[in-house]
Amino acid sequence: MSAAEFAAAQWTRATGAGVDPHEYRRVTEDLTSVTDWGPAFLRTGHAYLQRAADAGSPFSAGEHLLTAARWFHLATLAPYAQAHRAAVEADRALGRALTLLEPSARRVSGEGFTGWLRGPADAPGTVVVVPGLDSAKEEFLDLVFALLARGLAVFAMDGPGQGVLAATTTFVPDYERVVGRVVDALGVTRIGLVGLSLGGYFAARTAALEPRVAAVATVSGPFRLDWQELPPPVRDLMAQRAGGADAAHAFVRHVDLTPLAPRIAVPLLVVDGGQDVIPGVTNGEPLARLAPRGTYLSVPHGDHLLGNARAEWLPQLGDHLADSLRA
Template identity: 80%
Template sequence: MSAAEFAAAQWTRATGAGVDPHEYRRVTDGLTSVADWGPSFVRTGLVYLDRAEGAGSSVTTGEYLLTAARWFHLATLGPSAEAGRSAAAAADRALGRALEIREPGARRLTGEGFTGWLRGPADAPGTVVVVPGLDSAKEEFLDLVDALLARGLAVFAMDGPGQGVLAATTTLTAYYERVVGRVVDALGVASVGVVGLSLGGYFAARSAALEPRVAAVATVSGPLRLDWAELPEPVRDIMARRCGGAGAAREFAGRVDLTDLAPRIEAPLLVVDGGQDVIPGVTNGEPLARLAPHGTYLSVPHGDHLLGNARPDWLPHLTDHIAHTLIGARP
């Protein structure tokens, strides 16, 4: 794949993550190969770190740091695993610095197989866990977190095994309900909502089926099941890196199947898919919504994977679903 093709494929994901579309064009137009992706995006992130150092106010400093975190995270989408690890660490640091400035009440929580930031009021009427996917991370979905915070909820945006900053030291696990269970323990709450994006949709739905403290759930571009033999080679390559080898990745993919678990999801479930999201080897979420006892399906015809090109068509609906379910469920 050429650099131009790769940049075009990542376009709505990057702009959906919050980077300026014009700057994205300028950065990617200068790429001569996909190998230049990581270094170019890291350099852009460093520009924003420099701007943060010279900013005239704490508000501006925090804004620049958040932008740096976005660029560093997007740098991890390049082909170099080693460069991706260092970029993920830079994204993690930039996000942490931004929150320390912007939200002094935000708390870093780390435990076995997870790390992330808990944001929002201490007396929030509900808490939501945001779960990333195969190569996403807590730095990618800041607009989703902001929308949940605006509805009065507390939000824990996390990296799990094999994700984000933890990809350097851990590998993906299909048994994500165990991770979510430890997260709920660390949060010290009776129940949570869970939102999962891309492969995180599988993690969220599985957790809702097997962890009884999940009281509301939503998936965005999440798979019902995966077929390793049909997955595109780039997806298999990423999965192999995140699982610790091709054999482990094949085994992991074979476990991604919600057919039998979907009927066990008692929490209200919203499944969001894009009509243009067609990845070979991936069964989209419509059967998941149909099989779940309280499932609702929202398909956005023009939406692509993660629906970065259709934010207004689903983001308010999803965040209202989570907020109404959690707040309405409170005694």
């Protein structure tokens, strides 16, 4: 794949993550190879670190640091030698930003997870945001802001094999155990879950097996995966995050919500994009149909993660979780 093709494929994901579309074009238009992607995005992130250092107020510095975190995370989407450095830089920039912008934000870490708890202490509920195959807590800042605006507390996390933990841990099939440890560490009695991409599978599985989940939403989550049909780049990434090809193959065999969907007794919203067609991936309609309280929202022109159609699903998802957790 050429650099131009790769940049086009990541376009709505990057803009959906909150980077300026004009700057994205400027950064990517001169790339001659996909291998140039990571260094170019790292340079852009570092430029925002400098803007933060030169800022005239803590608020401006914090805003620049949030933007830096986005660019550093996006640097990890193409394979290159310093991908883990970019993930660490993203994690560090987000932490510095929240220290300035939200002094009440709290870093919470434990076995197999790390993340930031944000929002009011007396919130009617806490939503755990679960990333996917190559996403991380820094990618979904706008989703977090939408939930915070509804008065909820939010814990955006990296789990095993994700984000800043990707270099030192690998995927686990029983992700509900990780979320259980998160709930214990947060000290809450009930949570909402939103999972994005492969995180949608993790969230749905957890909602079926963890009794403290009170509401759940998935975005572009797989109902089932078929290893033989997955594109080679997806297989390679899965092998990297799972700890090898054999481990990835075994992990994919677990990704089938057929037996678990009927056990999801809480309100469930399943969001899919009609243009999200990845070979080997079954989208979420069967999940919504089999779950007792499932609702299906398909946006016909939406792509993977629906970064090109946020207005048509993000408000409804925020309301779904807020209303369910207040009930």
